[in-house]
Amino acid sequence: MQFDSFSAFLDMGGYGFYVWLSFGVSAALILALIVSSVLGHKKVIKNIAIRQQREDKLRQVRKQRKNTQVDLTQHSTKEITQ
Amino acid sequence: MNQPKTPHNLSYRSVFSLVLKRDLTIALRHKDDIINPILFFIIVVTLFPLGIGPEAQTLSRIAPGIIWVAALLATLLSLDRLFKSDHSDGSLEQMLLSPQPIFILVLAKIVAHWIITGLPLILIAPLLAVLLHFNEQSYGALMLTLLLGTPVLSLLGAIGVALTVGIKKGGVLLSLLVLPLYIPVLIFATSAIDTAALGLPYSGQLAIIAALFFGSLTLAPFAVGAALKVSTN
């Protein structure tokens, strides 16, 4: 241990402000980077899931529409033949 | 027509002059493109004495920096016209689809851009230098650095424009991409002029600017070609 007391440790031989500022800002930046990366990963997964749900819905709607379309064409041909 | 007559093969030189002529014609018919960057250059340079104060000694000390920074910004401002209008009316994709090598087309367009923006800057710079009480010993250095440096600005700028031409709001992004690449030119040019003002030989700095010029001349057309392919994709 290079320092006699905790206050000496904080003081850093008169350079405490600069040393702690450096370490503090670096820690904050790295922490922000890690948090944003992890959150970004979750967000990507969420976005894909949302899109998946939207597509499932659209696919169902289209299936229904296709069925009705088939009905319609049958109707119209009937009308013409009549 | 099973054996189609092969189209007339243009030589590199005729492709180059074809595109150069076209771009110059368009610029001459659209005079704003030529006049606006020069006006901008003049106004920026005249702003400095107003902002800093008319003291001759101060002005002559910072004059190289003022002129070069203004030239840099004027070039940056004019870069947009290099590919933007061609991109938006479809002539760019026609050029990329032509059977001519892309780097020749790109080089011709960059040379046209330099003739339209760089050359007028060089011609007007000595007049402005007088207004800034430029050191008499360094006029030669100013002209030489501008002559070698402004083509580098056009060449490197073209890479930035080619990357951002397909993006809707590419203006600010363009300056973010291009300005860092301009820094070496700025540093060596002002250093050459300062050295000349001290009466020292500045051939070293000039050689570096020349090296930047030849380096960007050989490599930039290929980078621009690759970037244009991405942008028109």
Added chain:
Amino acid sequence: MWKWLHPYANPEVSYHFAGRMLPWLSALAALFLSIGIVWALAFAPADYQQGDSFRIFYLHVPAASLSMGIYLGMAIAAFTSMVWQFKLADASAAAMAPVGAVFTAIALFTGAAWGKPMWGTWWIWDARLTSELILLFLYLGVIALHSAFEDKNLAGKAAGILTLVGVINLPIIKYSVEWWNTLHQGSTISKLGKPSMTADMLWPFLFCFIGFILLVTLVICIRFRSEVLSRNSIRPWVRTLVSTQLAATEK
């Protein structure tokens, strides 16, 4: 070597591989960094000239060399992607850019905080500081280009071109600023390369350095996974993966 690498060129395999690395990387990074930082702050001797402000060294030097190392990695990835059309390289380049930018910012900030007491100023237009600042601009340009394109594939290609242009430019920039401002006056007083340090100063540095390398790899792995997912979002394996993960979190 290509044969060995081949399976890892598959996005699914590399995604899971990166995932398996995460716990190891985070444990090792935490271990090395905590040992290194405590040692550096409390146990390493102070410098004879700079006193305790020298402790910033343990942060500044790893950050600065990583900022350049990551750029180099990004450039290699961009080159691979351009020449061999290797799509995963784009994803890894995209993952590296923000990490590199953060470490460049750290190097700059700690450098300034160290320069204030030592040089007497927060900032001087010194060769190293200026070229590091330009490196930060290049990183920001790459990140901006990545986010400017809607299509991730195109974004990767465009950013790759800029990265490579930047890598040609970096030595020029470094050299130009060195020439322009000659505070670092030649090799007579500055020491080239190998820092001659006593072992009790060097060891904490090594711990910090390895710890930071592990940390950087960890963050790049996390970001790489997100990039791979979003680039392959239409592949079935991503869909099943997403739905199983979502089901797990809902429980």
Added chain:
Amino acid sequence: MYRNKKRELIPLSATNTDNVNVDSTPIESEQVNMPPPLLSATNLTCIREERLLFDQLTIAINAGDIVQVEGPNGSGKTSLLRILAGLSQPYEGEVLFNEHAIATCREEFHQHLLYLGHLPGVKGEMSAQENLAFNLALHGASDKSINTEATLAEVNLTGFEDSLASHLSAGQHRRISLARLYQSNARIWILDEPFTAIDKQGVHALEQLFKAHIAKGGCVVLTTHQDLLTFSEQQVKKITLDYTFDSYDE
């Protein structure tokens, strides 16, 4: 590069392509003792902004073919044409000209290609004649063989030769770009909506031009919303990009 030949992509938007129907029967039957196709594409996959437009598309276009690409808006017609022309790169697969990948023979391929996109590529600062002359020269026509006045007359632009293009209408811009077809030596014509802003008479003239072109051994690939009137059903090959088929993850 690792590539799974199986269908491994999920079409993203359900309102979009779930499958691609290539009406390939005539093409394949002809292939038996025919020379290799002029332009072909294998396993083309196109992804735009994380949407799958088409997947594993294989096309062969021979000399004498007229191919119409059909599909609703946003189904990837333009993307397909741009990929065939070499303007865009497909996500997977490749385009072959005379059995060579177009990336390896760009200049030869472009000598035989005429692509007209949505944008006419006409500069407002130049006259109709200058525009046409520049485009022809750029694409390899020799100066002597160009008679721009006669060509502009073909597209009903007599009297407008010297007016700046910025004074002309959108339809006239399109005519200037279409005028190149009359002077073209290219065998492959790729035309994206050539009939927009063209009147009935003009459409008819263009169709005659296509007929002459394919008779000479060229080929035409085009998208259009209206039917080609003077061609019979059998003559026109169709590539349909649409959503009439169910997606494959079912």
Added chain:
Amino acid sequence: MNPRRKKRLTIVASILIGIGVVAGLVLYALSQNIDLFYTPSEITAGKKDSGIKPSVGQRIRIGGLVVPDSVKRDPDNLKVTFDLADMKMPIVFDKNDPMIAVYYEGILPDLFREGQGIVANGTLTRDSSGRLYVEASEVLAKHDENYMPAELADAQGKDYKKLEYTEKQLKSKN
């Protein structure tokens, strides 16, 4: 030779020529050995290759080593003078070496030591006795990359005490 191969050859040749020219220019520039600061001997005797001397009243940048025992400080304020000598290896100081005095008022950087390399920006001036000196507006110290614990420095007999300032000196600044 077929035209395609010929084209390719011209491209490759022009790139090679371009790179060659660049390399040549860079080598030439390096041989020019530009440095933007004057060493003390260059101020008295002129630059080696050009013989150019800075003139009195000119703003210059001077670089050199602080001559040991030359630092004189005013006890009442922050005025300080010291001599600079040329840098050379090994570091030895000879009384007959050309030296230039530097005048400065302000807080010197913590790394300012006797025997240390520094760069000063200022005006070249001549005093009443005809001696040249530099009126510095800025003094910058180089941090060298030799780090060592204090004990080791003591053992090597290094002088590493940083300058202390009295209250009075600091007050005079305001």
